[in-house]
Amino acid sequence: MSSSAPAAGIFDRTASTRSVELTAVSKEFTLGRKRDSFRALDGFDMAVDQGEFVAILGPSGCGKSTVLRMIAGLETPTSGTVRVEGGPPSALIEQHRLGVAFQDSALLPWASAWENVALPFRLAGRPVPAERVRRLLETVGLTGFDKARPRQLSGGMKQRISIARSMALDPDVLLLDEPFGALDAVTRRRLNLELGGVWAAQRTTTVLVTHDVPEAVLLADRVVVMTGRPGSCAHIETVDKARPRGEEFTRTPEFHRTVDRLTSMLDNSETR
């Protein structure tokens, strides 16, 4: 079901199918008045093919969110390059071809579920296609909640709206940073299965940052395991399992072996 490979060489794929590419990326942050700097990422390489789902696992503080923020154009590398769909991240953002959902669902509190999902169309200055917004709400299981305000919804429902919103403009690349991190284990598992189903139908190129090893193995085509800070790529796991992947996949010995192997890698990763 799954296969391990050393970090080097696994991303040896044709450039024409490549969607996201980080090459020898390092990031230094400046801290405090003395302007001390510290290195968060060191020579990080990653490539994601079009239509691929890649999950990033790593110890706390190893730079996972920084990687995602670079792909989203919110941070720039100190050295190395970040290319998305063949150009700098800014090009994709200007064209509204990037979808983002983060841990805190960041919904507009005064707006209805429907208006929150419609927001990307308004920000892009496009007419809101009511039927598409309705279908997005249906896709994430929120039919009938279109008029509800975020405070009237559970945490899981808010995250579903956030994910529906990130998919609204049918982005070329979807970035998910711990989208289910604040949820209880049962809700998280259910939403994992739902996201897997939605994703299997759309196959949007996706990068997911997560602390949850089963979530990564269930959802991803490949799992990147990072070293401790400064973060680099320690290992890549290919999860070679057909989609859609249902709950039965999570009960297979292969699933548990892969989860155990990646968990022990994370347990052993130390700050360099």
Ligand SMILES: Nc1ncnc2c1ncn2[C@@H]1O[C@H](COP(=O)(O)OP(=O)(O)OP(=O)(O)O)[C@@H](O)[C@H]1O
């Ligand atoms: N804007 C910033 N200025 C200074 N340091 C930063 C900044 N952003 C991130 N860092 C630091 O860079 C390191 C990596 O942060 P990042 O949030 O990317 O890690 P992470 O792997 O996502 O962590 P976690 O798993 O705990 O969420 C951390 O030590 C963090 O404190």
